[in-house]
Amino acid sequence: MGERQQKNSAMTVPKFLLGDNTDHPEDIFIVHTEYPHFIINLLNDDVEWFDELRGDESEIAVEIAGLIEEASIFYDREMERYTEE
Numbered sequence: 001m002g003e004r005q006q007k008n009s010a011m012t013v014p015k016f017l018l019g020d021n022t023d024h025p026e027d028i029f030i031v032h033t034e035y036p037h038f039i040i041n042l043l044n045d046d047v048e049w050f051d052e053l054r055g056d057e058s059e060i061a062v063e064i065a066g067l068i069e070e071a072s073i074f075y076d077r078e079m080e081r082y083t084e085e
């Protein structure tokens with residue numbers, strides 16, 4: 001077969017993704033796909049950052065708190081939708 005053809009439009013990636021891993025069956029991973037990119041484990045609130053955070057520490061702390069809250073809300077919404085099906 002020939003080379004893979006690329007589409008003209010870029011893939012739309014959601015802001016948050018729910019991650020699952022059979023090596024960690026009890027963990028609940030949420031992936032944040034925008035800057036600052038990170039994965040949070042909602043089971044214990046561990047966060048792995050993929051970007052260097054720059055700027056005023058107090059502003060960063062507020063932004064981080066908001067993003068973690070958004071991740072939790074996303075997870076709750078996804079679980080509600082899952083149980084509705």
